[in-house]
Amino acid sequence: MGGARHEGGREDGIRQLYEAGVSISELARRFGYDRKTIRSALNSSVEEKQGERASRGERKKGSKLEPYKDYVKQRMQLGVLNAVRILREIREQGYTGGITVLREFMKPLRPVVSAKATERYESDPGEQAQIDLGAFPYYDSHGQRRTIWAFAMVLAYSRMLYVEFIKAADQLHILQALRNALEFFGGVPRVILSDNCSSLVVANDGQGHVDWQPAYLDFAKFYGFVPKACRPRRSQTKGKVERPIRYIRDNFWPVAFVDEADLNRQVAWWRDHVANVRIHGTTHEQPIVRFQAEKLQPLPATPYMLACAGLRKVMSDCRVSWNTNLYTVPWSYVGHTVLVREFESGRLQIEYGGQVIAEHRVLPGKHQISTDPRALQEPPSGHRESSAG
Structure with a gap:
């Protein structure tokens, strides 16, 4: 590190900040050196410290970590690989050492991770936001493997993050989360970039023509993006949000939670007290501070009211299938195609020819049956046989 080694303990200052959790990129920015120089300073500092300890016959480095090693191993087995997060957790338990010892202990325990370089696209304030979903498996109280989905939205300029866990990756839940995100940010970006999930996109030819789901187009028109x-x-063209999904996995997940509401309370605290106040590795600013310069469009006076609709054919047992559950309709509609409409209030309507022919409450879970009393009336004698024929 050239002349920096003789500038009043500059290396000691770098090492102390690094052990406190400051990244190499941030150290390079603060001290005006490139990252290779910072790494070289850290390595030489460690070598000198090891030599001093060996000459004094001290115990090997890492003794302060000893009582916490089992805990660190347990967290890593659960998929928590972020050293800064584990440092925060063990310091709450009384650990007084630095992050270097922790990182050296974790290094041989980490799985081999390969990463591809991603081309970055920088945006003007208010210009773009990016959304994505990530599947997060867990085991419930009965030991059954379940999956919950993290919806993430990032403002491309400030890197301000919104995250919400939803129980299903269907259109209704995605648009509910997107509406919540816009209300959280207090405005609307001009462009929202997504992947090609079937809840939003019918087809994408890769040449610039996208066939959107009508409900998503209507939602976009209402909010003006x-x-x-x-x-x-x-x-990878959506890299600003792909990285936060990984960040959520590394820095927040896994956690113990009672239900979806409890999980979202926890992730909201983490979002506000950790994710959006950290020094971002690319912008070198806190997202919450950079957010002040965003230029978002105003929200509509009233929120968009959501419903999800689709066509279904009535089966011979007077039922239609909707999201793995069955709902009954009157016998006279057997064989006909009907419109099923699910409202965010939890109400489900089945329509034919513009008329509501059955109403239900949306069933939780899967493979259940809901019966409308109107469907219990027996058809005229011989009707079912003739319908089946």
Whole structure:
């Protein structure tokens, strides 16, 4: 590190900040050196410290970590690989050592992770936001493997993050989360970039033509943003949000939670007290501070009321299938195609020819049956046989 080694303990200052959790990129920015120089300073500082300890016959480095090693191993086995997060957790338990010892202990225990370079696209304030979903498996209280989905939205300029866990990756839940995100940010970006999930995109030819789901187009028109989809098999163009999904996995997940509401309370605290106040590795600023310069469009006076609709054919047992559950309709509609409409209030309507022919409450879970009393009336004698024929 050239002359920096003789500038009044500059290396000691770098090492102390690094052990406190400051990243190499941030150290390079603060001290005006490139990252290779910072790494060289850290390595030489460690070598000198090891030599001093060896000459004094001290115990090997890492003794302060000894009582916490089992805990660190347990967290890593659960998928927590972020050293800064584990440092925060063990310091709450009384650990007084630095992060260097912790990182050296964790290094041989980490799985081999390969990463591809991602081309970055920087945006003007208020210009773009990016959304994505990530599947987060867990085991419930009965030991059954379940999956919950993290919806993440990032403002591309400030890197301000919104995250919400939803129980299903269907259109209704995605648009509910997107509406919540816009209300959280207090405004609307001009463009929202997404992947090609079937809840939003019908087809994408990769040449600029996207066939959008009508409900998503209507939602975008109401809020005044332009929907944009990344090219098929090129999700790296959405890198600003792909990295936060990984960040959520590393820095927040896994956690113990009672239900979806409890999980979202926890992630909201983490979002506000950790994710959006950290020094971002790319912008070198806190997202909450950079957010003040965003230029978002105003929200509509009233929120968009959501419903999800689709066509279904009535089966011979007077039922239609909707999201793995069955709902009954009157016998006279057997064989006909009907419109099923699910409202965010939890009400489900089945329509034919513009008329509501059955109403239900949306069933929780899967493979259940809901019966409308109107469907219990027996058809005229011989009707079912003739219908089946």
